[in-house]
Amino acid sequence: MPDPNQMILATFIHNSGAHPGGWRWPGAPAVDQHDFAHFAHLAQTAERGKMHCYFSGDSQGFPSISGKDAFAATDYAGKLEPTTLLAALAVVTKHIGLIATASTTYNEPYAIARRFASLDHISKGRAGWNVVTSASDGEARNFGRDLNMDHDARYARAEEFVDVAKNLWDSWEDGAILRDRDAARYFDPAKVHELGHKGEHFSVAGPLNVARPPQGHPIIVQAGGSGPGRALAARTADMIFTAASSVEVAKEFRDDMRARAAAFGRNPDHVKIIPSVQLMVRASEAEARRADEELLDLVPEALALRTLSLQLGVDLSHLSVNDRLPDLPETNGGKWVQQSIIRMAREEDLPIGLLARRVVVSRASFSYTGTPEQVADLCENWFRAGAADGFSLSPNYQPGVLEDFVDQVIPILQKRGLFRAEYEGDTLRENLGLPRPENAFVANPALGCEPRMWA
Amino acid sequence: MPDPNQMILATFIHNSGAHPGGWRWPGAPAVDQHDFAHFAHLAQTAERGKMHCYFSGDSQGFPSISGKDAFAATDYAGKLEPTTLLAALAVVTKHIGLIATASTTYNEPYAIARRFASLDHISKGRAGWNVVTSASDGEARNFGRDLNMDHDARYARAEEFVDVAKNLWDSWEDGAILRDRDAARYFDPAKVHELGHKGEHFSVAGPLNVARPPQGHPIIVQAGGSGPGRALAARTADMIFTAASSVEVAKEFRDDMRARAAAFGRNPDHVKIIPSVQLMVRASEAEARRADEELLDLVPEALALRTLSLQLGVDLSHLSVNDRLPDLPETNGGKWVQQSIIRMAREEDLPIGLLARRVVVSRASFSYTGTPEQVADLCENWFRAGAADGFSLSPNYQPGVLEDFVDQVIPILQKRGLFRAEYEGDTLRENLGLPRPENAFVANPALGCEPRMWA
Numbered sequence: 059m060p061d062p063n064q065m066i067l068a069t070f071i072h073n074s075g076a077h078p079g080g081w082r083w084p085g086a087p088a089v090d091q092h093d094f095a096h097f098a099h100l101a102q103t104a105e106r107g108k109m110h111c112y113f114s115g116d117s118q119g120f121p122s123i124s125g126k127d128a129f130a131a132t133d134y135a136g137k138l139e140p141t142t143l144l145a146a147l148a149v150v151t152k153h154i155g156l157i158a159t160a161s162t163t164y165n166e167p168y169a170i171a172r173r174f175a176s177l178d179h180i181s182k183g184r185a186g187w188n189v190v191t192s193a194s195d196g197e198a199r200n201f202g203r204d205l206n207m208d209h210d211a212r213y214a215r216a217e218e219f220v221d222v223a224k225n226l227w228d229s230w231e232d233g234a235i236l237r238d239r240d241a242a243r244y245f246d247p248a249k250v251h252e253l254g255h256k257g258e259h260f261s262v263a264g265p266l267n268v269a270r271p272p273q274g275h276p277i278i279v280q281a282g283g284s285g286p287g288r289a290l291a292a293r294t295a296d297m298i299f300t301a302a303s304s305v306e307v308a309k310e311f312r313d314d315m316r317a318r319a320a321a322f323g324r325n326p327d328h329v330k331i332i333p334s335v336q337l338m339v340r341a342s343e344a345e346a347r348r349a350d351e352e353l354l355d356l357v358p359e360a361l362a363l364r365t366l367s368l369q370l371g372v373d374l375s376h377l378s379v380n381d382r383l384p385d386l387p388e389t390n391g392g393k394w395v396q397q398s399i400i401r402m403a404r405e406e407d408l409p410i411g412l413l414a415r416r417v418v419v420s421r422a423s424f425s426y427t428g429t430p431e432q433v434a435d436l437c438e439n440w441f442r443a444g445a446a447d448g449f450s451l452s453p454n455y456q457p458g459v460l461e462d463f464v465d466q467v468i469p470i471l472q473k474r475g476l477f478r479a480e481y482e483g484d485t486l487r488e489n490l491g492l493p494r495p496e497n498a499f500v501a502n503p504a505l506g507c508e509p510r511m512w513a
Numbered sequence: 514m515p516d517p518n519q520m521i522l523a524t525f526i527h528n529s530g531a532h533p534g535g536w537r538w539p540g541a542p543a544v545d546q547h548d549f550a551h552f553a554h555l556a557q558t559a560e561r562g563k564m565h566c567y568f569s570g571d572s573q574g575f576p577s578i579s580g581k582d583a584f585a586a587t588d589y590a591g592k593l594e595p596t597t598l599l600a601a602l603a604v605v606t607k608h609i610g611l612i613a614t615a616s617t618t619y620n621e622p623y624a625i626a627r628r629f630a631s632l633d634h635i636s637k638g639r640a641g642w643n644v645v646t647s648a649s650d651g652e653a654r655n656f657g658r659d660l661n662m663d664h665d666a667r668y669a670r671a672e673e674f675v676d677v678a679k680n681l682w683d684s685w686e687d688g689a690i691l692r693d694r695d696a697a698r699y700f701d702p703a704k705v706h707e708l709g710h711k712g713e714h715f716s717v718a719g720p721l722n723v724a725r726p727p728q729g730h731p732i733i734v735q736a737g738g739s740g741p742g743r744a745l746a747a748r749t750a751d752m753i754f755t756a757a758s759s760v761e762v763a764k765e766f767r768d769d770m771r772a773r774a775a776a777f778g779r780n781p782d783h784v785k786i787i788p789s790v791q792l793m794v795r796a797s798e799a800e801a802r803r804a805d806e807e808l809l810d811l812v813p814e815a816l817a818l819r820t821l822s823l824q825l826g827v828d829l830s831h832l833s834v835n836d837r838l839p840d841l842p843e844t845n846g847g848k849w850v851q852q853s854i855i856r857m858a859r860e861e862d863l864p865i866g867l868l869a870r871r872v873v874v875s876r877a878s879f880s881y882t883g884t885p886e887q888v889a890d891l892c893e894n895w896f897r898a899g900a901a902d903g904f905s906l907s908p909n910y911q912p913g914v915l916e917d918f919v920d921q922v923i924p925i926l927q928k929r930g931l932f933r934a935e936y937e938g939d940t941l942r943e944n945l946g947l948p949r950p951e952n953a954f955v956a957n958p959a960l961g962c963e964p965r966m967w968a
Binding site: 081082084088093094098117118119120127129130131132133134135136137138139141142143145146148149150164165166168169172173175176177179180196200201202203230234235237239242243244245246247250260261262263264265266267268269356358 | 547
């Protein structure tokens with residue numbers, strides 16, 4: 059059983075690094091983001107540090123090629139699809155959790171439930187699903203739409219999607235598979251259930267054609283910051299990733315999410331709030347400041363401005379870098395990031411050029427470069443302030459920053475008693491201190507429908 | 514370069530075995546079909562035998578739980594999802610091709626193109642996609658429909674789906690990724706293309722967000738036997754799996770497919786026709802006959818009858834085992850299997866009970882148990898008769914039959930010069946002797962559309 063006084067540590071998968079200048083960092087090796095060996099090394103490094111999980115963000119589109127020359131300066135030239143990548147990583151790791159992003163807007167619940175059940179079986183209980191609703195029109199255009207589905211409609215669909223997926227995972231009860239050769243009974247049909255789900259967005263018969271995952275349900279992760287996003291997370295998520303620009307913002311968010319979870323009748327301790335920290339580690343304060351500057355200088359101004367436009371979902375190309383951000387229309391994209399950026403611009407009265415330089419580094423999340431002790435202090439302060447159950451590290455460049463964190467920061471956290479020395483359990487769920495969910499069909503025998511005759 | 518006088522050898526993935534009695538075979542270990550180690554052992558065994566590919570069939574549904582007691586006698590209690598399973602298998606193998614089934618009816622081309630591109634990168638050029646259109650209503654009911662899409666509509670959708678997937682794979686040209694740190698150019702935007710595809714079934718902007726796969730395109734596999742199925746395969750497939758009840762049927766099919774491929778302007782030698790053979794290997798003829806009988810006796814009659822009904826897509830429960838098959842209505846399912854079964858019933862005037870026992874063993878494909886020499890003779894005869902470019906083995910139980918084939922039959926084929934002693938190339942495509950496809954955007958610069966501004 060994990061010690062509740064110890065923090066959770068996750069790390070984001072990035073191609074060459076979270077920082078857009080990271081791939082140009084002279085000290086870092088050139089990373090081929092289609093080479094599995096790169097990701098295997100990162101996952102094994104995080105596991106060496108006893109970290110909880112390795113997380114792959116995702117989108118089902120390319121940001122834009124209209125800003126060709128600007129975007130050609132980023133390493134975003136594709137990435138491996140998360141469920142296939144993490145299935146392969148399951149083979150080269152033993153303990154670390156493997157969390158893949160998949161959209162509820164451009165997928166079907168049967169297919170997603172099946173892939174994550176598979177990943178959970180292959181990894182022997184280490185899978186997690188980061189539920190996203192796909193904020194960009196670029197993704198919509200790859201799936202038969204000109205514009206993205208409306209924000210609230212996406213979340214209504216996501217609510218039903220997650221419920222259907224959970225019931226599909228429960229459609230084979232634990233112990234349904236018998237393999238009784240003498241009785242010619244491979245499975246016990248009484249423990250296999252049809253859903254007969256007919257909802258507003260989905261109609262799904264079931265049962266799933268994969269046995270119940272080792273964790274019961276793979277870990278559900280969510281990162282929505284809007285009202286509907288928070289409601290979905292509070293009701294369904296085991297872990298919530300968030301981008302917080304300060305310890306105050308993080309604490310406010312965590313308090314809100316815990317209260318919302320309690321309002322859904324859940325134990326707030328079973329919802330882990332994990333802000334992301336974009337990171338570098340340096341031997342001294344002076345070196346840290348220099349590294350920040352040098353890295354930012356590797357980002358062309360045109361890329362910074364394009365990125366700002368993309369994050370806001372608004373074309374800013376008619377403005378000069380010295381202008382202030384105009385009032386912006388409500389958009390259909392990811393609201394949390396937009397609002398954080400707008401707040402930053404207003405509070406500090408930043409001209410667009412400076413705002414762009416700020417946003418291009420870390421979007422809305424906290425960015426920090428410091429000595430190992432300073433980074434450990436930051437983590438300890440946020441954790442003790444009740445602003446975080448743990449952190450998701452976004453290394454500015456790879457694999458150096460993750461190696462630095464594992465080799466230099468984690469030992470300090472361990473010495474302070476804030477991080478474990480060994481994995482406590484076998485599954486991700488156990489290592490997060492989360493209970494294995496009860497089977498919905500066992501809890502409620504009236505769930506589902508009578509088996510129907512096939513035609 | 515592979516020797517054109519040598520055959521291709523593939524093997525099907527089955528949970529415990531292709532034969533429905535296989536899981537009860539007393540000599541075989543109990544197989545946990547959710548345990549990755551089982552499949553890793555099989556893939557490594559096939560690779561030890563220098564076999565070309567390991568193939569995972571699939572459906573996105575459970576056959577039926579209305580016939581609960583009958584189906585509880587099969588080992589079909591779920592299976593791991595193929596793309597995740599094969600990604601994991603890529604890590605524990607080096608040479609063997611990895612072919613996963615995915616449906617064009619219940620998927621979107623962007624998502625499928627991306628997963629298979631990922632699998633091709635992770636495996637360094639060993640991925641294949643078996644294109645299926647999903648024949649069962651059971652699958653339809655998991656994806657929002659009461660009945661399956663009409664047969665011809667499924668194939669019209671599949672034609673467009675495969676074309677879009679291929680163009681997505683081409684949307685990043687070879688060499689598009691530069692990683693030029695000094696010039697701040699990670700990629701060359703001139704080598705990245707939007708599709709702007711607007712077709713009858715799909716609207717897909719592109720580009721894909723994965724670089725061009727190592728093979729250019731993963732191998733396309735098809736197995737449709739109907740008119741539209743053959744047309745799709747002849748136009749788009751690199752390899753065609755087929756179920757043929759005799760060498761004559763196989764030859765007729767191969768001749769037809771080669772002629773159809775030529776009519777599409779393709780080199781018929783670039784379409785590999787691979788019948789499946791359901792197999793056991795025994796030391797003597799007498800032991801072979803006894804094994805066939807003993808294995809069939811492990812299949813309850815009720816399961817055989819249910820399976821026959823399922824394969825025909827018609828409820829036969831009102832008939833007796835001594836009745837003959839009545840005239841059947843045209844159904845919406847997989848036509849090739851249905852027609853093969855009906856032909857078998859008529860030609861041999863089989864009563865339903867016997868027909869069911871025949872069908873439950875191997876559906877429409879060729880089933881054979883013999884000595885190593887006899888199995889080698891069978892392969893040689895079909896190959897020399899021009900009935901097959903190779904074979905896909907369906908072992909009756911696992912892992913024993915695959916081990917027997919690799920250890921006892923392959924050495925004979927090698928001695929006869931009919932099978933290679935070592936892998937010739939690095940990618941599946943090279944090992945099959947297939948050319949790497951030209952990039953459609955390079956061949957036709959007018960393809961695609963002008964990049965659009967994102968909103």
